[in-house]
Amino acid sequence: MRENNADIVIIGASHAGGEVGFRLRQGGFAGSIALLGAEAYLPYQRPPLSKAFLAGEVSAEALLIRPAAAYEKANINWHPSTLVTAIDRVAHRLTLAPEQHFTYGKLILATGGRARTLPLPGAGLAGIHTLRSIADVEALRADFVPGQRLVIVGAGYIGLEVAAVAVKQGLDVEIVEFAPRALARVAGPELSAFYEAVHRKAGVRFRFNTGVDGFTGEAGRVQAVRCADGTVLPADLVLVAAGLVPNVELAQGAGLAVGNGIVVDEFCRTSDPDILAIGDCTEFPLPFLGKRVRLESVPNAQEQARVAASVLAGAPSAYNAVPWFWSDQYDRKLQSVGLSQGYDQVVMRPPRTPEGFIAFYLREGRVIAADCVNAIAEFGAAKKLVAEKTVVDPTLLADPEIDLKSLLLAKA
Numbered sequence: 001m002r003e004n005n006a007d008i009v010i011i012g013a014s015h016a017g018g019e020v021g022f023r024l025r026q027g028g029f030a031g032s033i034a035l036l037g038a039e040a041y042l043p044y045q046r047p048p049l050s051k052a053f054l055a056g057e058v059s060a061e062a063l064l065i066r067p068a069a070a071y072e073k074a075n076i077n078w079h080p081s082t083l084v085t086a087i088d089r090v091a092h093r094l095t096l097a098p099e100q101h102f103t104y105g106k107l108i109l110a111t112g113g114r115a116r117t118l119p120l121p122g123a124g125l126a127g128i129h130t131l132r133s134i135a136d137v138e139a140l141r142a143d144f145v146p147g148q149r150l151v152i153v154g155a156g157y158i159g160l161e162v163a164a165v166a167v168k169q170g171l172d173v174e175i176v177e178f179a180p181r182a183l184a185r186v187a188g189p190e191l192s193a194f195y196e197a198v199h200r201k202a203g204v205r206f207r208f209n210t211g212v213d214g215f216t217g218e219a220g221r222v223q224a225v226r227c228a229d230g231t232v233l234p235a236d237l238v239l240v241a242a243g244l245v246p247n248v249e250l251a252q253g254a255g256l257a258v259g260n261g262i263v264v265d266e267f268c269r270t271s272d273p274d275i276l277a278i279g280d281c282t283e284f285p286l287p288f289l290g291k292r293v294r295l296e297s298v299p300n301a302q303e304q305a306r307v308a309a310s311v312l313a314g315a316p317s318a319y320n321a322v323p324w325f326w327s328d329q330y331d332r333k334l335q336s337v338g339l340s341q342g343y344d345q346v347v348m349r350p351p352r353t354p355e356g357f358i359a360f361y362l363r364e365g366r367v368i369a370a371d372c373v374n375a376i377a378e379f380g381a382a383k384k385l386v387a388e389k390t391v392v393d394p395t396l397l398a399d400p401e402i403d404l405k406s407l408l409l410a411k412a
């Protein structure tokens with residue numbers, strides 16, 4: 001039986017887990033750090049998976065957030081292809097593969113999430129894909145042949161980003177979406193309409209207001225998608241882009257509180273004083289919104305890594321960030337900040353750049369969110385307007401001749 005140990009053990013080697021190790025070292029932590037990850041790769045950038053990596057424009061090596069030498073230098077002991085299956089909180093002991101154990105002083109759960117699969121007839125047929133990892137993209141790319149019919153289930157960011165790459169590569173693309181519009185869960189109708197138009201112009205077809213009932217195939221391979229409205233869509237390959245399921249089972253099995261993620265406070269502390277949790281797998285109080293949320297974004301993973309490291313270094317510094325996110329489709333860069341739910345007014349700011357605009361979302365006269373399309377130069381100021389929930393005159397906000405920074409200065 002093999003036994004290993006470290007003062008701090010991190011489970012999950014990705015955006016959150018990778019970052020927290022370096023943050024600990026920057027804060028002066030001198031004890032041993034082990035980074036256990038189920039994947040075979042050092043922490044890598046997931047955002048390019050549905051963009052440049054899928055398009056074949058960058059290699060897997062280029063996705064690494066830091067090179068192997070950086071972990072060696074920081075003395076962070078990375079254990080690849082290591083799946084943790086159980087936590088014994090009393091003994092401070094993890095079970096890895098059978099006959100292998102790891103003991104910890106403090107534990108950080110950074111287990112992220114996995115792509116949601118659909119438990120429908122035919123879901124196991126070859127040619128049906130999900131997208132979360134390098135391995136997923138490699139499998140999907142192998143099926144990317146010009147002229148093939150790709151059906152994407154779900155018009156969220158990942159579905160749309162894949163559609164953009166696929167249609168550019170000559171695939172025939174149709175997106176099936178349960179909601180009445182694209183990006184319905186995360187964006188206002190104005191942004192949805194804009195992206196739908198961009199995709200339609202590129203040749204992508206949408207089928208809204210219908211779910212998927214199942215998949216049919218021949219010789220074990222998918223041939224069609226059966227929609228709930230009775231339509232049968234011929235398909236050579238399918239991408240199920242139906243959201244993320246947080247990996248909470250390990251925490252749940254250990255008796256930690258779990259809601260819409262592993263329950264933590266604003267310091268990333270779970271109900272066990274020796275266990276913290278960070279990243280996509282957590283549900284936490286967001287002061288900016290005044291409610292508990294679970295966020296799926298790189299900036300959130302980084303902020304929670306910062307917070308957890310501050311706690312373990314003995315100088316706790318609470319979560320203090322405004323949620324933001326980006327998406328690349330065709331030559332449009334979207335940067336979204338804040339959460340628009342509950343807005344009562346939309347102010348459209350016309351483009352300063354070709355095909356660009358900003359949609360500001362206001363509630364009771366205050367800016368609560370902004371979607372910036374091809375407006376990189378103005379994103380910083382838009383972010384500040386949102387962070388400070390600035391009260392603004394909508395006519396000034398809509399005027400591209402007015403510098404957004406001046407609205408910040410003008411606030412009461």
Ligand code: FAD
Binds near residue numbers: 112
């Ligand atoms: P994850 O990245 O999910 O990593 C968790 C890791 O933990 C995984 O490697 C997993 O294998 C490992 N793990 C889980 N359980 C165990 C266990 N029991 N034992 C050992 N290891 C375990 N965000 C943006 O901000 N902008 C974007 O444009 C954007 N685009 C995206 C595009 C795609 C295709 C995807 C998939 C995500 C995108 N995201 C984007 C979201 C972003 O990648 C996530 O928010 C981020 O990866 C979260 O990091 P994490 O470390 O919390 O979790």
